Amino acid sequence: MTEASARFDRICATLRDRICLLDAPPGTRLSEEALAKEFGTSRTPIRRVLARLEAEGLVAVRSGVGSIVTDLDPTEFAQVYALRLELTQLVAVLDPVKPTQAHVDRVQGFVTRGEALAAAPDARGFATLNRAFHDFGLSLTANTALREVAERLYLRTARIWLQAVAHMDLAQECAIFAEEIRQTHEALRAGDVQAAALIRRAHISMSAARLARI
Amino acid sequence: MTEASARFDRICATLRDRICLLDAPPGTRLSEEALAKEFGTSRTPIRRVLARLEAEGLVAVRSGVGSIVTDLDPTEFAQVYALRLELTQLVAVLDPVKPTQAHVDRVQGFVTRGEALAAAPDARGFATLNRAFHDFGLSLTANTALREVAERLYLRTARIWLQAVAHMDLAQECAIFAEEIRQTHEALRAGDVQAAALIRRAHISMSAARLARI
DNA sequence: GCTATCTCAGCTGTACACAGCTCTGGCTGT
DNA sequence: ACAGCCAGAGCTGTGTACAGCTGAGATAGC
Numbered sequence A, B: 001m002t003e004a005s006a007r008f009d010r011i012c013a014t015l016r017d018r019i020c021l022l023d024a025p026p027g028t029r030l031s032e033e034a035l036a037k038e039f040g041t042s043r044t045p046i047r048r049v050l051a052r053l054e055a056e057g058l059v060a061v062r063s064g065v066g067s068i069v070t071d072l073d074p075t076e077f078a079q080v081y082a083l084r085l086e087l088t089q090l091v092a093v094l095d096p097v098k099p100t101q102a103h104v105d106r107v108q109g110f111v112t113r114g115e116a117l118a119a120a121p122d123a124r125g126f127a128t129l130n131r132a133f134h135d136f137g138l139s140l141t142a143n144t145a146l147r148e149v150a151e152r153l154y155l156r157t158a159r160i161w162l163q164a165v166a167h168m169d170l171a172q173e174c175a176i177f178a179e180e181i182r183q184t185h186e187a188l189r190a191g192d193v194q195a196a197a198l199i200r201r202a203h204i205s206m207s208a209a210r211l212a213r214i
Numbered sequence C: 001g002c003t004a005t006c007t008c009a010g011c012t013g014t015a016c017a018c019a020g021c022t023c024t025g026g027c028t029g030t
Numbered sequence D: 001a002c003a004g005c006c007a008g009a010g011c012t013g014t015g016t017a018c019a020g021c022t023g024a025g026a027t028a029g030c
Helices: A001-018 A033-039 A043-053 A074-090 A101-119 A124-138 A146-165 A168-188 A193-212 B003-020 B034-039 B043-055 B075-089 B101-119 B123-138 B144-165 B170-189 B193-214
Strands: A059-062 A064-069 B059-062 B066-067
Touching: A001 A033, A001 A043, A043 A059, A043 A064, A043 A168, A043 A193, A043 B043, A064 B075, A074 A146, A074 A168, A074 A193, A074 B075, A074 B144, A101 A124, A101 A168, A101 B123, A124 A146, A124 A168, A146 A193, A146 B075, A168 A193, B003 B034, B003 B043, B034 B101, B043 B059, B043 B066, B043 B123, B075 B144, B075 B193, B101 B123, B101 B170, B123 B144, B123 B170, B123 B193, B170 B193
Parallel strands: none
Antiparallel strands: A059 A064, B059 B066
């Protein structure tokens, strides 16, 4: 890992977080020059980062305007969600890994964080924990392709979902999430990856249903 | 569509074809300067194209060396194939479209091309027809996310599969492919998208099995 | 003859200057 | 008063020069 590529990864990750946590909500214009100044480089390396984010569908580069953080219309959002639903289940089908004590310990940590979140509901904390828990869920399959695809689809919808939460019962959502983590903990203690995948699928599905009511 | 983005798309498509049809087999070094000269631009627009292809997993950009066409080890290949298998089936599950006469007519065209291929087996012709038929298969779902993901995974494995065909019975593969197209034609004439998806899944699965024997 | 080291050609990474495109705000003619 | 137009500021697109990195081949030592 050379220094240049490390910086590339760092800037990518920073901008991804910024977009997914709504620090840069859909419609925001990201100026190459401003980013170059912020990260202490010229525009050239920034352009490469933006090209990557464009390939991931997070921004749209428009000539003479800038890189606009993309939005998803309800139809696209529903399509991506439907696909994520199926992919979640595939975690237990394609190269599932046998849960180790390390896995159970990690979920135990999530249980604690989930309870803390339920006790003090917070949209941003929810988003952060959700992403971490999602990544953990993907660690249950050894199928790299599945992990990559699921991760990218998650990042594509995360910000839209976070926007919608503003119009929902945040305390209730946090409580439900904490309960999902607890159920996952039970499943993995029993070594049942398929049960964990089904729990996640069910919760994503119900979450989508609650979201559709808005 | 501005002229610049049209050129971007054209260069992307050209290089993708070149990679997937083994004009640039895995390990090939793509020089930015050479590509710039070929397409009549400076290195700058080429760099953007290569960044895109890198995001798609087709090349790996290495500092001081060049952009190397990536290879897949058998494990990765098997993982991507397993995922494609599942996604193929989802075409009939997520937003399937009702087959129109236009669909049936298009398959009729593929039947003709498939018979011509079976009569005169040819690896490159096989690859071209396979890609076109794959794209047609994706037109049977209205789920854009699924189409994008399936397309990208197809492009990731196409060149590896084409390499393997060199060690297989080409005439037999062409005959099997022609038969798959015929069966798909029957299914779509009956308006049965699910049957079409199952046929494709079965053939991908059997193709993978034949491939694994090498 | 063989190995380890070093040099150098050639490539990508970066910075910067300029061209071309977009949108906005003001201006002019009706 | 209003609609259409026009000019300019600000942005990205492109080309180019130079810095930094990599790998291969030459070379010296054994």
